[in-house]
């Protein structure tokens with residue numbers, strides 16, 4: 001069969017890499033992909049937001065399954081368009097993708113179905129929002145309701161900081177339409193983790209848990225990024241917590257949507273926090289995580305395409321999903337300056353040496369080929385994943401592989417998975 005992966009980051013390379021391993025898959029296309037995706041298949045120059053051109057391509061090339069990486073096309077309704085055109089696509093419809101597309105929708109869903117007790121309020125005028133923040137006090141979380149390229153959420157440590165974010169959203173229009181409504185949430189404390197599931201709207205099959213590192217600097221300092229590394233499983237998520245989150249939080253959300261006429265088919269990603277009072281869901285995403293996919297898929301012991309097809313066809317209950325016991329650690333290698341401004345086009349050396357380390361696979365994110373030379377082409381450049389019998393082994397392998405890679409102004413965090421190694425000791 002032929003599959004098409006939509007997107008161009010490390011997540012999409014990991015999806016293409018895993019799909020290419022399936023005996024049923026003869027061709028993997030990636031649109032637009034990156035230099036790494038060329039190892040798994042063919043890259044096609046179509047923008048992720050051009051749903052109509054992607055559907056034309058899928059139709060013309062007789063693509064059997066399209067798998068969407070990023071949230072933007074899903075929230076924009078790519079699944080609906082493919083459905084109308086009789087094309088199979090893995091990912092939720094526009095209505096279902098609201099779990100990520102609207103923070104208000106997600107919070108109201110969780111409360112309607114008794115899943116969350118997190119306090120929240122919704123505003124479209126700055127004066128009322130600020131009065132609410134002053135009554136509640138800080139720390140407090142202010143979120144632009146819609147998609148804001150990862151910049152819409154502010155964990156405000158002071159009332160003034162919260163007020164500035166309210167102004168950015170509701171007065172200055174920094175986030176455009178996405179910031180015309182703000183959701184203000186109580187600030188919860190605890191370790192974060194993400195639990196993703198495959199679901200066809202009825203059956204819910206969890207993936208292994210993972211934890212990512214959002215800040216740019218060691219010891220969680222500096223600006224927020226798309227994710228600087230991650231590991232799986234998560235020692236803090238024991239069997240009981242895992243079962244509770246899957247059975248009492250994620251499954252009721254899927255069932256609740258179905259009762260309301262929204263069949264959720266695809267990956268549902270719950271960003272969770274483990275508070276002293278128990279786990280809470282901080283946010284939903286309507287897709288695989290990045291870089292979490294780079295530690296989750298290497299631990300999948302089986303055929304990804306079989307799971308995705310069964311999900312799309314509403315027969316996920318027929319598939320057995322197994323996971324490797326090995327630990328996985330992914331270290332993201334970034335361009336110096338990221339998440340601020342950075343340069344592109346820097347030649348990358350040492351990848352072969354890195355990939356020849358035991359248990360290591362290097363996923364490309366911001367890479368391109370220029371005149372046959374591999375060069376940097378984004379903020380997050382590579383995700384170096386290693387599997388190992390222990391966190392210590394996986395971590396050691398990942399960092400040894402990273403040490404073989406070289407490009408000008410290369411940057412990476414030095415403390416990825418250290419917490420997991422210490423917890424496992």
Ligand code: GLY
Pocket residue numbers: 212226227285288289290291292
């Ligand atoms: N790493 C966070 C995300 O994928 O949303």
